[in-house]
Amino acid sequence: MIEEAAKKELSTDVKRKLLLQYILRSRGILHENVLLTCLLQLEQVDVTEEGFDEDIWLERLSHYISEINLKLSKIHYKVIKISHGMGKNYVTQKVMSNFDNEWNLRPSSRFYVYVNLNSTKETExxxxxxxxxxxxxxxxxxxxxxxxxxxxxxxxxxxxxxxxxxxxxxxxxxxxxxxxxxxxxxxxxxxxxxxxxxxxxxxxxxxxxxxxxxxxxxxxxxxxxxxxxxxxxxxxxxxxxxxxxxxxxxxxxxxxxxxxxxxxxxxxxxxxxxxxxxxxxxxxxxxxxxxxxxxxxxxxxxxxxxxxxxxxxx
Structure with missing residues (x-):
């Protein structure tokens, strides 16, 4: 999905929708570096190029999520960023083991999670x-x-x-x-x-x-x-x-x-x-x-x- 979309010139709104779809297709929880990689592909950015600034792109990803949450607030859902208790070292190694390509991103313990703000234990x-x-x-x-x-x-x-x-x-x-x-x-x-x-x-x-x-x-x-x-x-x-x-x-x-x-x-x-x-x-x-x-x-x-x-x- 992301790879095909990256070949086209996409609007900001379409990019937001694709990022949310990718989270939802991953059972509503996705590692920060995986989602950042998706954004970089949509923006056709190569992390190995000189001048690549990961912090700038993490901030841009957070901005995309904030815009997504403005839309989701109407249906009482939200994408929340949260750190995994096992820490960035273990979590990154565990997530990377599911991918063939080596990452050129810093280790991270953070995940983006799609949650229902109105849910109780029973409704969830x-x-x-x-x-x-x-x-x-x-x-x-x-x-x-x-x-x-x-x-x-x-x-x-x-x-x-x-x-x-x-x-x-x-x-x-x-x-x-x-x-x-x-x-x-x-x-x-x-x-x-x-x-x-x-x-x-x-x-x-x-x-x-x-x-x-x-x-x-x-x-x-x-x-x-x-x-x-x-x-x-x-x-x-x-x-x-x-x-x-x-x-x-x-x-x-x-x-x-x-x-x-x-x-x-x-x-x-x-x-x-x-x-x-x-x-x-x-x-x-x-x-x-x-x-x-x-x-x-x-x-x-x-x-x-x-x-x-x-x-x-x-």
Whole structure:
């Protein structure tokens, strides 16, 4: 679609429509660099040419999205830019693995997401699911919005979150001339597929099929070990519900829900059974890197040393 259109002289309005169509054809969520590449093709711009300024084109892309949102506001939809909790390094590598050509753009953790501004939990689910499936999804969300127990971390785990945090720690320790040490703890919001198969209203094959559908919709993601977690699109579309109903933790830096990154166990230790108002402190991967390198190695709330009280949130 984009390649064919790029061969013609297009009006600004047509370019806006094509960019929106490309987002919609990608399940309503698209990585910033992919959408920027589409815009550059429509504008017939070569990123390898001398004088190419990525910042100018990112600003132009944001301007296009703003104009798109003016049109969408009439039907109560919006394209929102949001960063993925796994950080720019991992996200860019993951997205690039789906393309043959090498990118000449900076790593980015940002995605553009098409959302319904008027949707509630029920209306959002009802657009694509049957009533019986909606009940399963609500049950699954409850499981995946609940923080599991904290355990000792192990170097044998090496899941993507841990690898990214370890990369950040290694760089920080090298800069401070200290011996690299891993975070001591580990916790997760994810839930194993076998536990989700325990849903009594569906057979195992029906549950498996529905989980695959939810992953295709970008509402859930599946880990290499077969566990499931809440994906970026659902975290954004149901943010208010997840915060009000399930009190999911928000990032200390960007205030968005964080289900992958680093959690301060010092705050967890200070939380009592009767004190539901105590907020936990957590960071997305990139937010943790910024906090550690530019703010402090201590938690802002409980003042614990994150390097001694931090938990991989995987």
């Amino acid at each position: 689910l009802a657009t694509t699911l049957r009533p019986s499936e909606i009940e399963f999804v609500k049950w699954t969300i409850e499981k995946l919005a609940t923080l599991k127990g904290i355990s000792q971390s192990s170097s044998s785990e090496n899941c993507p979150v841990e690898l990214e945090i370890d990369r950040i720690l290694k760089d920080w320790y090298e800069r401070t001339e200290h011996e690299t040490v891993r975070l001591p703890y580990r916790t997760t919001y994810t839930f194993g597929s076998m536990h989700l198969m325990a849903y009594t209203e569906f057979s195992s094959s029906e549950v498996e099929k529905l989980l695959s559908k939810l992953c295709e919709l970008k509402w859930l993601y599946r880990t290499d070990k077969g566990s499931y977690g809440l994906d970026l699109k659902l975290l954004l579309e149901m943010e208010e519900y997840l915060l009000e109903t399930h009190s999911m933790t928000t990032c200390e830096s960007c205030q968005r829900i964080v289900n992958q990154g680093v959690l301060c166990t010092g705050c967890v230790a200070n939380q009592t059974v009767d004190d539901d108002e105590t907020e936990l402190t957590a960071w997305h991967v990139d937010c943790f890197e910024y906090h550690l390198k530019h703010i402090s190695q201590n938690c802002n709330k409980c003042e614990s040393d994150i390097l001694k009280a931090g938990a991989y949130l995987v």
